[in-house]
Amino acid sequence: MATTAVDAPAAPPATHMTSRQRLVLTLLLGSQFMLAVDFSILNVALPDIGKGLGFSLANLQWISTAMMLPSAGFTLLFGRLADLAGRRRMLLIGMGLLAAGSLVGGIATSPGMLLGARVAQGLASALATPAALSLLTTSLPEGPLRDKALGLNGTLISAGFTIGAIFGGILTDLLSWRWAFFINVPVAAAILLAAPAVIPESRGERTKLDIPGAIAVTGGLLTLVYGVTEAGQHGWSDPVALATIAAGVLLLGAFWLIELKAKAPLAPVRVLTRQTVKWGNFGGLITFTMESSVIFLLTLYLQEVFGYTPLQTGLAFCGIGVAAFAGGLAAPRLIGRFGNRTVLGAGLLLQAVATGALFLVGNGGGGSLALMLAASSAGAFGHISAIVGYMVTATSGLPDGEQGLATGLTSMTQQVGITMGIPVLSSIATARMNATGSTLDGIHTALLVDAAIVLAGSALAYTGLRRR
Known part of the structure; x- marks a missing residue:
């Protein structure tokens, strides 16, 4: 008598990482955190660097731009190369270049030497960021474990920008701005030594570039x-x-x-036009562009209106770091309960409302400071939730062979957003300051524009994903 085969029920998704997966995750998140720190660690030290190496005031911005440009420009290409040449290989090349660039930056004796070091750091970020992120997504199955890892990744990226400002102030005040470069060298060396023994090589299908x-x-x-x-x-x-x-x-x-x-x-149109890839990265671009602008505007507010020193400014952002950490821990659970589309839209909405509330901050006093800290912390929670939501959205439903492309796109979104936000909002703030002669008026106007853009982005991302 013939028997009918019955498919066994699908195994439930894993909810606990193995010890090896935890070690892999630690190395990958460590590299991401260090790269995030590098984007902000020199910001509060720019005047000291200018005096020490002879940068003119107008050219100080190139210390940041020299890293941001290659990082934004080459991330997508290097993310795809990681699929073809090997993700671990690209991560190791990136870490080696970061160590070399940081060492050169720490001993720089001229503006050209320092800018060359920053370009090397930017290329290192473009190499290592998508490689590390694609290694993370291919090391863990799609579901709760990957969502949790992406939540930690988003938390450490945002925390890295905040902690970078704090470290930059501390190192510059207590030692020298050069230590903002030197601190990378031992961390990169540790990753270079440990990664080959812990992280297996991973690549997609061989094809022509x-x-x-x-x-x-x-x-x-x-x-x-x-x-x-x-x-x-x-x-x-x-x-x-x-x-x-x-x-x-x-x-x-x-x-x-x-x-x-x-x-x-390099990037198949069928992938670029997927609703999850398109709208996920759109939400990511909005949250990164506008939140980096908020941090810049708040730095301007604390130093120009409150008269804070760079170190005091960095310490004032500790609340933002704590809220970001909490958001990173909560976002994967929220995604598990409500879905990534809802978390992405709601995160952007909270970021918009919190940014709009900063318009009420006045010329000084304890009430203004308390409002600024509360609103900026709430915005940081929404920002991290949106980051995790967009990363989960933009990398889900794609095979492992295309994860380098997917993570290259999310990394590119991050780098472009960080790079473009400050010039756009600072020009709005400057125009208003010149018109009214008031620094606070300029900051308020830029914050309102920021909040309106994030609010519109929240509605578009939420409705766009609904049309899947």
Whole structure:
């Protein structure tokens, strides 16, 4: 008598990591945290660096931009290369370059030498960030464990920016700005030594690299970010800035056309047009662009209105760091209960409301400081929730062979957002300051614009994902 085969019920998703998975996660999160710290650790030390190496006041911004430009421009390309050449290999190359660049930066004796070190750090970030993130997503199955790991990743990224400001102030006041570079070297060396024995190599299918697409997208991102940075410094009517932005848009348009026809595209259009990839990264771009601007505006507020020192400013952000940590722990549980679409939309909504509340901050006094700390902490909680929501959304439903592309896109979103937000909002604040002669008026106007953009982004991301 014939018997009918019955499929066994699917095994429930794992809820606990193995000891090896924890060790892998520790190394990967450590690399992500260190790279995040590097983006902000020098900000409060810029005046000291300028005096020590002879930077003019107008050129100080290039200490930050020199790292941000290559990081934003090359992340997508290097993320795809990680799929092809090996993710662990790209992570190790990135860590080696970071150690070398940090050492050179710490012993720099001229502006050119320091800027070269910052470029190396930016390329290291573009190499290591998507590689580490794709190793994380391929090391854990899609579901609660991966969501938890992405929550910790988002927490450490945001905390890294905050802690970087604190470390920068402490190191500059107590030792020297050079230690902001030197501190990377032993950490990168530890990862270089431990990773080959702990993290297995991982790659996607072998295929040819789409050279025209790589040139178009890298050139487009570099010119677009450079143009926005120049516009933030020289004004949005500056012809060089406008021409550069236009060139960047044209190159990105050419990239899209190339990908439509390429036999082995760098970023297949079917992936780019997935609702989860498209709207997830849109939400990520909004939250990173606007939150980095809030931190900048609050720094300006504390130092120009309250008269805080760099160290006091960094310590004032401790509440933001605590709220970000709490948001990173809570977001995976919220995603498990309500879904990533809801968490992404609600996180952006909370960030918008909290940023709008900062408009009520006055010229000084304990009440203004308390309101600023409470609102900025609530915004940080929403920001981290949105980060975890967008990372889970934008990397879910894709095979392991495309995780380098997916994480390259999320990393690119992060880097572009961090780079572009401050020039845009600072130009708005500066224009208002020049019109009214009031620093506080400029900050208030920029904060209202920030809140309106995040509110619109929340509605668009939420409704866009609903159309899946």
